[in-house]
Amino acid sequence: MNKAATIQMDADKLLTRIDYLEENRRFIQNALEMALSLGDFQENINKGYGPKHILQEADKRISHLIPFEANAFYLVDQESSNFDLAVCNASHLKKYIKAEVDHMIEKGYFAWAIREKRGVLISSRDHSRKFVLHVIATYSRIRGMYIGLLPEKNSKIPDTSLTLLSIILLNTANALESLEFYSLLRNQNELLEKMVEERTQALAKYERQLQQVLKIQAIGTLAGGIAHDFNNILFPIVGYTELTMDEVLEDSVAHNNLGEILKAANRAKDLVQQILTFSRQSGQERKPVKVQQIIKEALKLLRASIPASIEIVHNIDEECAPVMGDATQIHQVIMNLCTNAYHAMQDKGGKLEVSMKEVHVGYEQTIQKIGMQPGNHLQLLVKDEGCGMDASVLDRIFEPYYTTKEQGKGTGLGLSVIHGIVKNHRGDITAASSPGKGTIFTVYLPVVEDGDVQTEFEPVNGAEKGTERILLIDDEEQIIAMERQMLENLGYQVTARTDSVEALKEFSKDPQNYDLVITDMTMPYMTGDELAQKLLDIKPDLPVILCTGFNEDITEEKALSMGIQKFVMKPVIKNDLATTIRNVLDQNRLN
DSSP states (O other): OHHHHHHHHHHHHHHHHHHHHHHHHHHHHHHHHHHHGGGGTHHHHHTTOOHHHHHHHHHHHHHHHSOOSEEEEEEEOTTTOOEEEEEESOGGGHHHHHHHHHHHHHHTHHHHHHHHTSOEEEEOTTSSSEEEEEEEEOSSOEEEEEEEEOOTTOOOOOHHHHHHHHHHHHHHHHHHHHHHHHHHHHHHHHHHHHHHHHHHHHHHHHHHHHHHHHHHHHHHHHHHHHHHHHHHHHHHHHHHHHHHHTTSOTTSHHHHHHHHHHHHHHHHHHHHHHHHHHTTOSOOOOEEEOHHHHHHHHHHHHHHHSOTTEEEEEEEOTTOOOEEEOHHHHHHHHHHHHHHHHHHHTTTOEEEEEEEEEEEEOHHHHTTSTTOOSEEEEEEEEEEOSOOOOHHHHTTTTSTTOOOSOTTSOOSOHHHHHHHHHHHTTOEEEEEEOTTSOEEEEEEEEBOSSSOOBOSOOOOOOOOOOOOEEEEEOSOHHHHHHHHHHHHHTTOEEEEESOHHHHHHHHHHOGGGOSEEEEESSOSSSOHHHHHHHHHHHOTTOOEEEEESOOTTOOHHHHHHTTOOEEEESSOOHHHHHHHHHHHHHHHHHO
């Protein structure tokens, strides 16, 4: 009986032992699953939770598994490398824990915990309490430190619990690292999205600029095609009007009427020149130009012509470098922008501000502006306090023939011409405006560092007469007759021909009989430049004046390089023609 009882008792103990082990296995399995569940933080990370949220989740798991009186988590400051308290689940012990942690850092206990890479037991300063220190770290980087305060009556912690603590804190560190990488990727994604949006806007702006350039080029091609014929039509109108005005009394009605005809013809001449300018087909000679003097000259003219209700303020940097350009065209840009500003303020008055300084234009700016290159530029601002413009008007102001002025008060070419001039100078022009807030035009022109600076406009001398012998060639009968009469009235001896081949034969008979040749450019059989070359082969010191209504094959630079002394655009005003002839003949005599 005793033996059987003993066997039964052993069996009971065995079953109890088996139940204990099974319960302990389930506990360890649950504890491990709970510890490893920190790896499931990805969903929370994706929702944008911060590091404190992860630490609070870790605190819940540690508190459920290990009976610490208080849990505290320190994170490493990435800039200073200091440990900063992030979470403490016992607010009444927070001050005490911070004081103890400062003591542990001072004594080097933190460094010991980092070296051990597991939980280490540390006594408080008065040895009354026990702390567990454990580094929060991935395999590559320290993220922080965990401090657990053991209960007063339980100053020990089983090895199993320390193992679970290590697993929880390792996953906490991994979750913090995942959060950092996710935040970095999210920030990079936002940055890329912003860059894509900016580039998309820049491309849209670039496309609008390109469309505008193509539109101007298309009109410029058309203008180039008709300019020659149109100027040939204007030339006799201008010439015969001037000749007739010389024959009638200055105070007569006829003289006044002829004066109005001449004004209209000159406006038509200027209109053709404007079209050719904004279409970049008017090829002007470029020189280094100090823009400061041009601005001052323009403002002086404006001050004399606009009412006192418009205040003019200027701030011009005298140290700005020159630009490579045409002084007359730059003067035109300034006058046009300032005149537009005056028109915007003429009803109520206001302040017209003109400023200029030198700025550096970087690559990022130039990719949004057609034709500009990085480097130093003059920045010219013309600002008014006028009525302003809405976005629909602002988008079209540089379009040819677009105008907001009343009929008869503008051609719609002013800003188109300015746009063409600026672009032809490898610069850029922009406008900013809103209704009732005025307008600011900003012009950029690339500067040059050296070179002879053109600071003044060429002086215009009065008309002078002469007695020299001139060979005149133009294939238009009406023009040749008008020019011959004009030159003979000035005292010159004129031989006129409408055929360039015949003119060459006439000249070849007696080259010394001619002091000057004036020839048209576009003629059948032989063009003006070809004729000039053959004439110069015969008489190298012969002064030649080449006239053209427009021809894309010849520019002033090309003509001068051939030995032609003067390049003149039709139609030519009588006084201008007389001055040109006199200057060429006198210069040739000096040489």
